[in-house]
Amino acid sequence: MNSKFSIAVHVLSLLASTPGERQTSEFLAISIGTNPVVIRRLLANLRRAGLVTSKSAGGGGWMLTLPSDQLTLDRVRQAVSEGESAKMHRNQPHPACAVGKDVRRVLGDVYKRADKAVDRELAQISIAAILASALQEEQSLEASINPQSFRTAACI
Numbered sequence: 001m002n003s004k005f006s007i008a009v010h011v012l013s014l015l016a017s018t019p020g021e022r023q024t025s026e027f028l029a030i031s032i033g034t035n036p037v038v039i040r041r042l043l044a045n046l047r048r049a050g051l052v053t054s055k056s057a058g059g060g061g062w063m064l065t066l067p068s069d070q071l072t073l074d075r076v077r078q079a080v081s082e083g084e085s086a087k088m089h090r091n092q093p094h095p096a097c098a099v100g101k102d103v104r105r106v107l108g109d110v111y112k113r114a115d116k117a118v119d120r121e122l123a124q125i126s127i128a129a130i131l132a133s134a135l136q137e138e139q140s141l142e143a144s145i146n147p148q149s150f151r152t153a154a155c156i
Helices: 003-016 025-032 036-048 073-080 100-122 127-145 147-155
Strands: 052-055 061-064
Touching: 003 025, 003 036, 003 061, 003 073, 003 127, 025 036, 025 061, 036 052, 036 073, 073 100, 073 127
Parallel strands: none
Antiparallel strands: 052 061
């Protein structure tokens, strides 16, 4: 997995935090700490995968296409991945080397099995679960800093 995956999970979690509302790429970029162009390129991949939808002009922005509890991380990974997670080195092994002539094939099989295992695990985790965990951590942090302000904010 690469940084596109973590940015995509962040973006989708932000969109999940405001269900039914559209968010601009500028808003999303501020939260993530990157340029809106980076976010728009990523959102284009997520739209092609059917995970988000957009509207331009007044009231425009991005939103999820399905409930966040149905949007699993394996789908996110597939939407933003650029092939296999592990990459083979580009050097051509010497054809007379007993190890070099078959190591790429063997590693290819290992990488495929690893990718399947990662996808099986990611399929168990939804964007809703990521959002809930992130918000729970935020609430715990606020409570430890100032319990009174947390209780007040939680009641609003």
